[in-house]
Amino acid sequence: MWSIDNRFWKPAxxxxxxxxxxxxxxxxxxxxxxxxxxxxxxxxxxKPAPLRADFQNLFEEGSRNKVLNLMEIGVKAYxxxxxxxxxxxxxxxxxxxxxxxxxxxxARKARSVWYEEAEKDFKGEPYERAxxxxxxxxxxxxxxxxxxxxxxxxxxxxxxxxAEEEQNSADFALLLYLAGWSALQMGSEQLAEQHFExxxxxxxxxxxxxxxxxxxxxxxxxxxxxxxxxxxxxxxLVYRRGKNFxxxxxxxxxxxxxSTVYPMEDIFFQASTRGGRAIDRIVEGQIQFKENTRxxxxxxxSVSQDSMLAGAGAAAGGVIGAxxxxxxxxxxxADGLSAxxxxxxxxxxxxxxxxxxxxxxxxxxxxxxxxxxxxxxxxHQIAGLEDSTAFTFxxxxxxxxxxxxxxxxxxxxx
Numbered sequence: 405m406w407s408i409d410n411r412f413w414k415p416a417x418x419x420x421x422x423x424x425x426x427x428x429x430x431x432x433x434x435x436x437x438x439x440x441x442x443x444x445x446x447x448x449x450x451k452p453a454p455l456r457a458d459f460q461n462l463f464e465e466g467s468r469n470k471v472l473n474l475m476e477i478g479v480k481a482y483x484x485x486x487x488x489x490x491x492x493x494x495x496x497x498x499x500x501x502x503x504x505x506x507x508x509x510x511a512r513k514a515r516s517v518w519y520e521e522a523e524k525d526f527k528g529e530p531y532e533r534a535x536x537x538x539x540x541x542x543x544x545x546x547x548x549x550x551x552x553x554x555x556x557x558x559x560x561x562x563x564x565x566x567a568e569e570e571q572n573s574a575d576f577a578l579l580l581y582l583a584g585w586s587a588l589q590m591g592s593e594q595l596a597e598q599h600f601e602x603x604x605x606x607x608x609x610x611x612x613x614x615x616x617x618x619x620x621x622x623x624x625x626x627x628x629x630x631x632x633x634x635x636x637x638x639x640x641l642v643y644r645r646g647k648n649f650x651x652x653x654x655x656x657x658x659x660x661x662x663s664t665v666y667p668m669e670d671i672f673f674q675a676s677t678r679g680g681r682a683i684d685r686i687v688e689g690q691i692q693f694k695e696n697t698r699x700x701x702x703x704x705x706s707v708s709q710d711s712m713l714a715g716a717g718a719a720a721g722g723v724i725g726a727x728x729x730x731x732x733x734x735x736x737x738a739d740g741l742s743a744x745x746x747x748x749x750x751x752x753x754x755x756x757x758x759x760x761x762x763x764x765x766x767x768x769x770x771x772x773x774x775x776x777x778x779x780x781x782x783x784h785q786i787a788g789l790e791d792s793t794a795f796t797f798x799x800x801x802x803x804x805x806x807x808x809x810x811x812x813x814x815x816x817x818x
Contacts, residue, residue, distance in 0.1 A: 437464040452486050471500045472526040472752055475536060479756040482539055483808055487546070494540045501533050505566055531629075531674040532754045533563040534576055538761075541582055542622065542806065545589075548798030554586035554595075564674070573679050577606040578669035578761055585620060585765075588613060589802045610763075611666050617765035619795050619803030623654040623665045623776055624810055626759025629675040633749040634685060641686040641749035643676040646759050650786055651809045653779035654762045665762035665776070672759060686749070758810060768805070770797035776807040 440448065440463050448459045455477055462473040478494035481487070504527055527533070537560030544553035557579045564574040584599030600612050627646030634640040654665040676683055682694045768774075777790040789809060797803040 438466055440464065452481075452484070452489065454484055455481055455486065455489060467525050469526055469752070471497050471528060472754065474500070475528065475532065475754045476756045478536070479539060479754075482543070482806075483811055487543060490539065491543050494536055494543075497536050498540060501527055501536065501563070505533060505563060526750075526752050528754065529631075529675065530564050530566050531576075531671060532757070533566075534560040534579065534674070535671070535754070535757055536560070537563065538579060538582070541579075541586070542804065545582075545586065545620075545802070545804050546796060546798060548800040548802070550586045550589040550800075550802075554583050554590065557583040557586060575606050575680055576669065576674060577603055577610070578763070580606070581610060581668055581763060585613060589800070607668065610668065611765055613765040616767050618801060619766050619768040619797070619805065621656060621665060621764045621766055621774065621776075622804065622806045623656075623762040623764075623791075624758035624760070624808035625649075625651040625654055625762065625778060626809070628753065628755050628757035628759065629672040631675075631749070631751040631753045633751050635687075638751075639687065639749055641751065643672070643683065645672045649759065649809075650780045651778035651789060652760060652781050653783065654776055654807070654809075655779065656764065656807075657775045657777075662777070663764070665764045667760050668763040669761045670759070671757055671761070756810075758808070768795040768803050770795060770803060774805050774807065778809050 440460065444463045448456050448463065451459050458473060458477045458480060462470065462477065465473060474493045474497035478490050478497060481493065482490035528536070537556045541553045541556035541560070544550070544556055560579045561574040561576055561583070564576040564579070580599050580603040584596045584603065587593075587595035587599060603610055603612075626649045629646055630644045632642050632644055634642045653667070655662040656665055657663075678691065678693075684692045684694045686692065772795045774793050774795065775790060776793070778786045780786055791807040791809065791811060793805045793807045795803040795805045
C-alpha cells in the first residue's frame with residue numbers, strides 16, 4: 405500500500421446535516437442551511453477574504469455537501485496561493501473519500517451500507533475524486549515530498565479505476581505522467597520508466613522529461629464538465645462539457661518565442677467515459693454506453709487539436725526544453741414523506757475544476773518568472789487573457805510553476 409502523510413487540520417466543527425425536507429414528493433428537495441455557532445463564525449472570519457464565503461457554505465450546508473465544499477475551497481485556495489488552506493481542506497476531502505473509496509475490506513463494507521442510504525452525502529464521481537489527489541500531489545511536489553506526491557497520484561489512479569463495485573482500467577494520463585515525474589525525483593528511474601511506458605498507451609506524443617529538465621509547468625484552461633438531469637423527472641444523468649469559455653490551448657514564452665504547453669488531460673473525457681468507452685447516460689445507477697462507440701483517446705490527441713494550436717511556436721533550446729474512465733454514481737433522492745417519491749439524478753459537481761490540464765517539462769531556475777497566454781479552438785490568441793507565475797524549487801533540486809486561466813482576477817469568456 406502507498407503511504408500518504410496523515411497530518412491534517414481538524415477544525416472544531418460541529419456540523420448539522422442540512423436534511424430537512426421541504427415541498428412535495430414530485431418536486432425538487434430543498435435543504436435547510438444550518439445557523440453558524442459563534443465559534444464557527446469566528447473561524448470563518450479568520451480565513452482569507454476570498455475563501456470566507458466558501459467556508460461559510462461548508463458550515464451551513466453540513467455533511468451532505470461537506471466533501472464538495474472542501475473540494476471547492478481547496479482548489480480556490482491553491483490557485484490563490486493559500487497553500488496551507490489548500491492542503492488542509494484537500495486532505496480532509498481525501499480522508500472523507502477514503503472512508504468509502506479505498507481498496508480495503510472495511511471501505512467496501514462502508515460502500516455497501518452507504519449505497520443503501522436514501523440521501524447520500526456527496527463524495528464525488530471518480531474523476532472528481534482523482535482530482536483531489538492531483539492537487540494534493542502538486543502540493544507534495546512543491547514541498548519536495550516526492551514519495552507522498554507519487555503515492556497521491558497513484559491513489560488518484562485508483563479512484564479513476566473505481567466504478568461502483570467494479571474495477572476498471574485507469575487511463576488518467578495526467579496522473580501517470582506526474583507519478584513518473586515523482587519517481588524521477590526520487591531517483592527511481594526504473595519506476596519512472598514504467599509509468600512513462602504506460603503513459604505512452606494514452607499519450608504517445610507526450611513530452612517525456614529528459615536529463616536536463618528540472619521543473620514542470622502545469623497550466624489549466626477552461627471550465628469544469630457539467631452534470632445534468634435528463635429524461636422524464638430528471639432521473640437520468642448526462643455529462644456535458646463546460647461552457648462560457650474560449651481558452652482551450654496554452655503556450656509559454658521562451659525568450660522571443662512561444663512554446664505550446666502539451667494538453668495532457670481532458671477532464672470532460674474523464675467524466676464522460678469509462679475505460680475509454682463513451683457514456684450515453686446513467687439511469688438509476690446503471691451506466692448506458694453509446695452503441696458501437698469506443699474512444700481511443702481524448703480530443704487532446706486528435707488532428708483537430710493539433711491544428712488548433714498550429715500557430716503556436718515551438719521551442720528551440722533556451723530555457724524551455726522540448727517537450728481516465730469516469731463513472732457517475734446516482735444519488736437516490738427519496739422523499740421521506742411519500743413512498744412513491746421519484747428518483748432524481750444527483751447533479752452536484754465540482755464546478756471549480758478546469759476543462760483541460762497542460763504539462764511541459766522545462767529547464768528553469770528558482771524564482772524564474774513565466775508568462776502563459778491562452779488560445780481558442782482556432783489557434784488564435786485570446787486578447788487580455790494570460791497568467792504570470794514563477795518557478796518555485798523545493799530545495800531538493802526540482803521546481804514547479806502553476807498557471808491558470810481561472811484566477812479570481814481573470815475571465816475566460818472573452
